[in-house]
Amino acid sequence: VQLQASGGGLVQAGGSLRLVCAFSTPTFSTYVMGWFRQGPGTKRDFVASISASGGSTFYAESVKGRFTISRDNAKNTVYLQMNNLKTEDTDVYYCAATGLIGPRINYEEYNYWGQGTQVTVSS
Numbered sequence: 001v002q003l004q005a006s007g008g009g010l011v012q013a014g015g016s017l018r019l020v021c022a023f024s025t026p027t028f029s030t031y032v033m034g035w036f037r038q039g040p041g042t043k044r045d046f047v048a049s050i051s052a053s054g055g056s057t058f059y060a061e062s063v064k065g066r067f068t069i070s071r072d073n074a075k076n077t078v079y080l081q082m083n084n085l086k087t088e089d090t091d092v093y094y095c096a097a098t099g100l101i102g103p104r105i106n107y108e109e110y111n112y113w114g115q116g117t118q119v120t121v122s123s
Helices: none
Strands: 003-006 009-012 017-023 032-038 045-050 057-059 067-072 077-082 091-098 117-122
Touching (some): 003 091, 017 032, 017 091, 017 117, 045 077, 057 067, 077 091
Antiparallel strands (some): 003 017, 045 057, 067 077
């Protein structure tokens, strides 16, 4: 079982990036998927989560209206579209999976983690 995140990079403030996370499990459609971010010396913060079916999404207040989480269960993939990026969005972003249901905003509730992808937003 492995999560592989990609899509990070350097972008100017106001720009966009799309993060992609592939989860190598035949039961992908049963997992709630989440995105978290973490800076140096800080805790891992919740960004967004999506239900197993994709019908429900939940966002941190700081990204609501700018970020969109989605998933394609046929491709075992979850996405994070990030628009109108701000310098404070600079962090390492992680995708994660949990077998629990609900919004799941606590990183301790997630069982599987990707390796992280760096997002840097310049002013």
